[in-house]
Amino acid sequence: MTEALGIRIQNLHKKFAQRQVIENLSLEIAPGSFVSVVGPSGCGKSTLLRLIAGLEKPTNGEVSLSPASANFSFVFQDANLLPWRTVAENVSLPFELDSKLQQISQAEKNKRVRAALEKVKLEHFESAFPHELSGGMKMRVSLARALVSSPRLLLMDEPFAALDENTRFEMQNQLRELWLQEKMTVVFVTHSLFESTYLAERIIMLKAPGAQKTLDQKIELPSQRSEDLRTSEDLNKIVKELSMRLRE
Template sequence: MIVLNHISKVYSNGTVALQDMNLAIAQSQFVSLVGPSGCGKSTVLRLVAGLSKKSSGTIEWGVNREVKKLAYVFQDPTLLPWANVTENVRLPLKLAKMSQRATAKRVQEAIELVGLSGFERSYPRELSGGMKMRVSIARALVTQPNVLLMDEPFGALDEITRSKLNSDLLNLWQQQRWTVMFVTHNIYEAVYLSNRVIVMAARPGRAIADIAIEAPYPRTEAFRTSSLYNKYCREVSEQLSVVSDRLYV
């Protein structure tokens, strides 16, 4: 679905954010990027989304431009404070100049998918942090994407809420079969969610390990306490330790 070939990104101030970044992601895979702060994880997502320009290399797509539909979920829900849940979810369709009548069913379906039925008329100030992030995810889903880019969407949430949203996201992914690129600093989250965990080196960012998480779906709470889960968490942690050691050499 997505192939990054020798991608480099150098900012105008001379900072080399990415250097020779290579990554191939198959259709419907759930791939997490982990690594130290500043290693270019978010930069990779922005380049894939077309929100930033690469300095060199190529990004190839396994689908025609006409059927390539991306949605981006940011670290912050970025909801309009004066708009209720329905209006916030409808926003990308409104910007696409689609009528309210034509999109009403699609908006309601997205709200139901993320478990917010009954909160359609609520405003952001009336929602918890987890509920706000659900609105942000629904706003992405309403565009009916085939590629979902998620930049630390659960990083600011408490562990209980984060764990619940992890499970809900996996359930949605199994239903919708998007191709997902997910940025996180949390090893346990990455292993729980992913088919593959990509470990990135400190700046200049590049992939230094590609760990396949060969555990079946659906993944339940039992997986979180299994020896297999602990094995993969240890493996990712060891690769990150190598990266950390290099920071101080």
């Protein structure tokens, strides 16, 4: 397994027409860390993820990944599954789109697809089609598709926002387990302070205009997180403090 990706952002600016979405933002994210980015709508959270992924180009400034050769995956809010493809065929899509992954043998590709589905507990649904799946199962397929290439960085843009509460809790627990197992870097965008506090080691809070960094805080909670933690005094104290900062 290759090492996790580190991220360095220096004097980052991003402008759409006359609107300055990100202005002079600098931060570093350590390899193997789990960082959540929170803030109100329009503060530049999703744009920041897209800049890290190279889906947008900076107006000025720099985003660098180290090591630059390591791979990463992006999980969006919608599962974006192809309805005419089975679960296994959807998960295998990166092998068709990435020229480096195209060189892998078919036997190895099949092995990786099965392994990715096992990680998200969908190994018995590889022949199912998206219309046969619940919303939570579709998001698991999307996560498996992201994991099939063994990414060293996982970028996630509100992936659990549309799920019911029980399914969202299950997905959060599964993501924490995968992060600990895979030792990858995770950058997770969400509007939920409870979700960010439960999941992350570190929370970065942005505000508009210009994605100004108003808080950058390490979360002092155990690395192994259980359901009891969700209603604990420790977690709720952190959420209350974050809520006060967000209102400010």
